[in-house]
Amino acid sequence: MxxxxxxxxxxxxxxxxxxxxxxxxxxxxxxxxxxxxxxxxxxxxxxxxxxxxxxxxxxxxxxxxxxxxxxxxxxxxxxxxxxxxxxxxxxxxxxxxxxxxxxxxxxxxxxxxxxxxxxxxxRTEEFRVPPITSGPVRRLSYVALSAPDLDAAIEFYGDHLGMERWTPDRPDDAVYFRLGVDAVKLLPTAGTPVSHLGLEVADPGSDLQDPDGNRLRFVPAA
CATH class of the missing domain: 3.10.180.10 (2,3-Dihydroxybiphenyl 1,2-Dioxygenase, domain 1)
Known part of the structure; x- marks a missing residue:
């Protein structure tokens, strides 16, 4: 499972x-x-x-x-x-x-x-530690994935991976699924397979890119 x-x-x-x-x-x-x-x-x-x-x-x-x-x-x-x-x-x-x-x-x-x-x-190893609270990010809200065939993605993540359909505190037009503490955000647009990371913070600022071009989007905490 x-x-x-x-x-x-x-x-x-x-x-x-x-x-x-x-x-x-x-x-x-x-x-x-x-x-x-x-x-x-x-x-x-x-x-x-x-x-x-x-x-x-x-x-x-x-x-x-x-x-x-x-x-x-x-x-x-x-x-x-x-x-x-x-x-x-x-x-x-x-x-x-x-x-x-x-x-x-x-x-x-x-x-x-x-x-x-x-x-x-x-595997038996567990790398995750208790939530880190010393930085500005309160949680990794979601991993945004490109899903131009949205219906097929919904079937894959919901029916086949067993993830739970989820609505964030500030809903939008995207589709979210979660499993454990983390979630994916399915974007019905074509682009890089992993579009960006959504990071929940108290005071959102502009999006940033890491040294390899991965985008970080800061979203307001509930």
């Missing part, structure tokens, strides 16, 4: 620059850090208030790499069964279940109906 929206993640160019940006603008803290020797990649989980962001940094520059947030990770207690169920339902296979490069459990990747990469994880 899929039971938690665990993180949003992607590749970054400069680890120090990303950590400084998220620390200064969002009060993020590093909650997990390791080096995957086989891939030559630093994997760092930062927590922004309530939510996890996974930063993947290759120590060898790759001129062909695409940088930015590119996937959403979900926890499952039965990776093989959930992966098979979703592939049998017609969703595109990207990477079959395998041992994670970190050695921490197993993972698999598939595509949602609009091309968003979905990671399924089964």
């Amino acid at each position: 899929i039971y938690e929206l665990n993180h949003v993640g992607g590749r970054i160019r400069d680890l120090d620059a990303s950590l400084a940006f998220y620390g200064e603008t969002a009060g993020a803290e590093v909650v997990d850090r390791l080096f995957m020797v086989s891939a030559n990649v630093d994997r760092v989980h930062i927590q922004i208030a309530t939510g996890l962001v996974e930063l993947l940094h290759n120590r060898e520059p790759d001129p062909d790499a695409t940088y930015g947030l590119n996937h959403v990770g979900f926890m499952t207690d039965d990776l093989d069964a959930d992966y098979t169920r979703l592939i049998d339902a017609g969703y595109a296979e990207l990477s079959a279940p395998r041992v994670a490069g970190s050695g921490q459990g197993r993972l698999a990747f598939l595509s949602d109906p609009n091309g968003v990469r979905i990671e399924l994880l089964q």
Whole structure:
């Protein structure tokens, strides 16, 4: 069973620059850090208030790499069964279940109906810590995803991932689903698969972009 929206993640160019940006603008803290020797990649989980962001940094520059947030990770207690169920339902296979490069459990990747990469994880490690309250962000309100085929996205996240349809305190025309403490916002427009992060703050200011072009939208606290 899929039971938690665990993180949003992607590749970054400069680890120090990303950590400084998220620390200064969002009060993020590093909650997990390791080096995957086989891939030559630093994997760092930062927590922004309530939510996890996974930063993947290759120590060898790759001129062909695409940088930015590119996937959403979900926890499952039965990776093989959930992966098979979703592939049998017609969703595109990207990477079959395998041992994670970190050695921490197993993972698999598939595509949602609009091309968003979905990671399924089964592991015993828990990186999330109690909500971080020292920074300006009160919670990671949502991860905004491109969903031009909105009906298909609603079926995928609601019926197949088991997320709950959710209405925020200040509703808009988008469709929201949540699982655990985190939520996705489905945007019926085409764009980058992960459009932006919605961060709840007491005093919203202008949107910002991190060093890799990921957009942060500050939304007013209820």
